[in-house]
Amino acid sequence: MTNEPEVRLKPDTTFADWRKxxxxxxxxxxxxxxxxxxxxxxxxxxxxxxxxxxxxIGSIGGFVAFGFLxxxxxxxxxxxxxxxxxxxxxxxxxxxxxxxIIGLPMLLVAFVTLLVSQSLFPDERDFRILGPMPVRRIVVxxxxxxxxxxxxxxxxxxAHVSLVPLMILTSLNPWGDSNVILRLVAxxxxxxxxxxxxxxxxxxxxxxxxxxxxxxxxxALSTIMRSTVLGVLVVCLPLVSHLPTLGGPLSRGAPWxxxxxPAWFLGFQRVMQGSADRGxxxxxxxxIVVVLVVxxxxxxxxxxxxxxxxxxxxxxxPMSPPWWRINRLPxxxxxxxxxxxxxxxxxxxxxRSELHQGVLVGLSACGIGLAxxxxxxxxxxxxxxxxxxxxxxFACGVAARAALAxxxxxxxxxxxxxxxxxxxxxxxxxxxDRVVTVYVVGVPVLAAAPLxxxxxxxxxxxxGLVMASIGLVFVHxxxxxxxxxPFTCSYxxxxxxxxxxxxxxxxxxxxxxxISSGLVRTALVSVNQTLVITAALLIVGYWLRERRLSxxxxxxxxxxxxxxxQMLQLQL
Amino acid sequence: xxxxxxLSKRYGGFLALDRVDFQVRRGEILGYLGPNGxxxxxTVNTVVGLIDPSAGSLWLDGxxxxxxxxxYKRRIGYVPEEPHLYTxxxxxxxxxxxxxxxxxxEQTLATxxxxxxxxxxxxxxxxxxxxxxxxxxxQRVLFxxxxxxxxxxxxxxxxxxxxxxxxxxLFRTLLRMFAAGGRMVLFSTHRFDMVEKLCSRVxxxxxxxxxxxxxxxxxxxxxxxxxxxxxxxxTGQDDFTPVARQILDLMQP
Numbered sequence: 001m002t003n004e005p006e007v008r009l010k011p012d013t014t015f016a017d018w019r020k021x022x023x024x025x026x027x028x029x030x031x032x033x034x035x036x037x038x039x040x041x042x043x044x045x046x047x048x049x050x051x052x053x054x055x056x057i058g059s060i061g062g063f064v065a066f067g068f069l070x071x072x073x074x075x076x077x078x079x080x081x082x083x084x085x086x087x088x089x090x091x092x093x094x095x096x097x098x099x100x101i102i103g104l105p106m107l108l109v110a111f112v113t114l115l116v117s118q119s120l121f122p123d124e125r126d127f128r129i130l131g132p133m134p135v136r137r138i139v140v141x142x143x144x145x146x147x148x149x150x151x152x153x154x155x156x157x158x159a160h161v162s163l164v165p166l167m168i169l170t171s172l173n174p175w176g177d178s179n180v181i182l183r184l185v186a187x188x189x190x191x192x193x194x195x196x197x198x199x200x201x202x203x204x205x206x207x208x209x210x211x212x213x214x215x216x217x218x219x220a221l222s223t224i225m226r227s228t229v230l231g232v233l234v235v236c237l238p239l240v241s242h243l244p245t246l247g248g249p250l251s252r253g254a255p256w257x258x259x260x261x262p263a264w265f266l267g268f269q270r271v272m273q274g275s276a277d278r279g280x281x282x283x284x285x286x287x288i289v290v291v292l293v294v295x296x297x298x299x300x301x302x303x304x305x306x307x308x309x310x311x312x313x314x315x316x317x318p319m320s321p322p323w324w325r326i327n328r329l330p331x332x333x334x335x336x337x338x339x340x341x342x343x344x345x346x347x348x349x350x351x352r353s354e355l356h357q358g359v360l361v362g363l364s365a366c367g368i369g370l371a372x373x374x375x376x377x378x379x380x381x382x383x384x385x386x387x388x389x390x391x392x393x394f395a396c397g398v399a400a401r402a403a404l405a406x407x408x409x410x411x412x413x414x415x416x417x418x419x420x421x422x423x424x425x426x427x428x429x430x431x432x433d434r435v436v437t438v439y440v441v442g443v444p445v446l447a448a449a450p451l452x453x454x455x456x457x458x459x460x461x462x463x464g465l466v467m468a469s470i471g472l473v474f475v476h477x478x479x480x481x482x483x484x485x486p487f488t489c490s491y492x493x494x495x496x497x498x499x500x501x502x503x504x505x506x507x508x509x510x511x512x513x514x515i516s517s518g519l520v521r522t523a524l525v526s527v528n529q530t531l532v533i534t535a536a537l538l539i540v541g542y543w544l545r546e547r548r549l550s551x552x553x554x555x556x557x558x559x560x561x562x563x564x565x566q567m568l569q570l571q572l
Numbered sequence: 573x574x575x576x577x578x579l580s581k582r583y584g585g586f587l588a589l590d591r592v593d594f595q596v597r598r599g600e601i602l603g604y605l606g607p608n609g610x611x612x613x614x615t616v617n618t619v620v621g622l623i624d625p626s627a628g629s630l631w632l633d634g635x636x637x638x639x640x641x642x643x644y645k646r647r648i649g650y651v652p653e654e655p656h657l658y659t660x661x662x663x664x665x666x667x668x669x670x671x672x673x674x675x676x677x678e679q680t681l682a683t684x685x686x687x688x689x690x691x692x693x694x695x696x697x698x699x700x701x702x703x704x705x706x707x708x709x710x711q712r713v714l715f716x717x718x719x720x721x722x723x724x725x726x727x728x729x730x731x732x733x734x735x736x737x738x739x740x741x742l743f744r745t746l747l748r749m750f751a752a753g754g755r756m757v758l759f760s761t762h763r764f765d766m767v768e769k770l771c772s773r774v775x776x777x778x779x780x781x782x783x784x785x786x787x788x789x790x791x792x793x794x795x796x797x798x799x800x801x802x803x804x805x806x807t808g809q810d811d812f813t814p815v816a817r818q819i820l821d822l823m824q825p
Contacts, residue, residue, distance in 0.1 A: 337675050340672050341671075345661075345669050348660065352701070353660055408658065409660075411656040412657050414650075414652060415669075417622055418622065419645065419673040421642045421645070421646070421675070424673075
């Protein structure tokens with residue numbers, strides 16, 4: 001007893017004791033476990049998971065670098081604004097830029113939250129593993145929430161820190177418009193609230209799905225909905241790039257600004273800075289109400305899940321076919337079995353796996369985003385119409401390859417290994433070829449058909465024909481070096497430096513789009529030219545396809561991904 | 573007859589299999605017994621063609637399988653130790669996929685799959701994806717997948733784990749009848765009772781080497797000590813009391 005006060009007087013020991021007590025608690029251990037699990041997507045082996053962590057950590061560094069790059073780009077804009085000597089122009093531009101600075105972290109955090117959407121709520125696995133353990137349910141739920149806060153907090157902080165230099169830059173002005181410190185504090189509060197709104201919105205959508213999914217069989221529907229949200233977020237990217245131009249409408253108090261979420265939080269920021277503008281105050285009010293509503297939905301979801309965990313997790317197996325899927329037995333057909341097997345497996349996986357569908361939709365949506373930029377720019381419609389389908393085609397090609405390359409239940413691939421047969425490999429790979437061709441050629445051409453019709457009139461048919469022929473040649477590029485049954489080969493992320501891959505991708509997209517749109521415009525000069533170009537492309541496409549199929553027949557399938565050989569990478 | 577001749581497998585510096593020789597004759601179930609880490613699964617993976625041996629060869633009916641591995645693979649059925657399946661598929665979809673990969677006609681599959689599912693008591697769960705299946709149900713799907721193409725050789729790696737009593741009895745009877753039809757079964761396990769009840773011969777593996785090969789009739793007719801005694805002698809683990817005592821001591825707070 002006499003020694004006790006002395007121990008307390010040693011701050012180091014006390015802190016170490018406290019830290020030890022804290023980190024040894026079941027709740028902290030669970031939080032740590034859940035936090036680590038957020039970096040594990042279930043499809044990566046140990047080597048790949050390590051690699052993926054490096055990619056994620058690298059991406060945080062990338063955000064900071066992006067923030068500096070953005071600041072550098074804005075220096076020129078603000079130097080011009082200061083030199084004009086017109087404070088109104090500066091204020092209008094500032095409104096738009098502030099919205100962008102709030103919108104960018106919102107979008108990033110929404111992406112990241114969607115990426116870990118499988119870990120947002122305790123699930124059946126947690127129920128089965130942690131249920132028999134001497135851990136109270138409340139501890140599991142608190143740990144899950146804490147892990148989510150840590151994960152999203154990490155990205156929210158990284159995004160905001162990277163934007164601080166830009167915020168300081170835009171705060172400086174010759175007219176002494178605002179107190180820099182006050183503005184920074186108001187921005188930090190408003191922007192973090194905006195990011196919290198993004199996290200809560202994704203969590204609310206997923207939470208509602210988790211509850212609905214447990215009551216009925218909405219697995220496929222939830223997969224489609226998550227992919228749709230991802231697609232919408234990707235399409236939002238170019239819209240965020242348009243935010244700087246919305247300063248004018250916002251300063252005029254345009255009523256439709258209420259549909260732009262970053263504007264709500266800009267209103268909140270300006271109110272905190274002391275603005276008396278009624279329009280901005282209204283937007284701030286809308287923002288706060290929406291955050292409260294979404295927060296209430298998330299809280300209610302957690303409470304319902306907490307109270308009815310067993311009932312929601314232990315659902316019986318369905319006894320009837322789901323309404324959206326006819327569970328058919330094989331039908332008589334002349335199509336070779338090997339083709340049907342791989343084709344059916346590929347389609348079923350793309351339809352049901354959240355990860356694969358998400359990658360497919362997310363990356364394809366990048367094409368829609370790029371197309372949106374082109375269509376909202378000042379480029380003439382006929383020219384845009386000849387470019388947009390190829391942007392979609394390129395994005396769909398990258399998406400299809402990435403989605404098919406990611407494994408599902410990698411250790412289940414033994415069935416493909418023990419049944420590997422060179423006599424059937426051609427048919428198996430022909431199924432891959434078919435899926436890719438339909439997605440990379442069919443989807444973009446069909447999606448762009450209305451645009452082509454509006455822009456080119458009756459020439460749209462010819463243009464569509466040429467585009468489809470170009471697509472057939474492009475498929476060869478998508479399937480270059482491909483020798484896997486979809487989803488059966490392990491995957492190692494970060495095989496190449498991201499910047500290097502992005503640069504090559506950008507250059508390839510630019511080259512493909514420019515050459516292809518040039519070909520379409522050349523073909524549309526006359527019917528004869530259309531026919532000659534189409535015929536030439538079809539011959540090349542057919543030749544490449546036959547060459548591909550013949551090569552596949554001779555090459556063994558690949559089941560283990562490997563890091564590229566350094567000598568090969570350097571092309572020495 | 574399946575014959576392994578001098579089969580070896582090396583992982584870096586570790587020799588998992590060391591010149592293993594055994595035969596699985598037609599009409600017999602060969603028990604392949606050994607403690608964990610003795611090389612049972614390595615042998616099974618080599619026999620089904622998932623890994624290549626570092627040395628030695630496999631022969632089927634007098635011909636080396638390396639001459640035509642694809643033809644050999646067409647003749648084997650395999651039930652792995654862990655039920656690794658594509659759980660996003662239903663049992664019907666999985667069996668259809670396997671049948672198609674094995675080149676079976678659609679008509680055959682349309683007839684065989686429903687009957688197989690009914691016989692294996694999986695028909696009621698046919699609309700559920702296998703993610704909702706228990707381990708035993710998944711094991712039954714694996715059995716169905718291994719049998720549907722009428723294989724000549726069945727390679728089983730701990731096939732009864734997770735199966736309930738009814739299913740175990742069913743598969744035991746099935747395997748006996750399968751072998752009695754002149755076909756071969758390689759049955760890898762560490763369960764003595766299963767080997768005693770099912771196999772005609774047993775090979776005991778220890779540290780990657782064949783430590784003993786016995787005819788099960790010797791045990792059944794009392795000409796040799798029990799299989800468990802032979803196993804304990806070979807593996808050198810005869811008295812487990814000290815270890816059990818240490819575990820109990822460790823449990824004390």
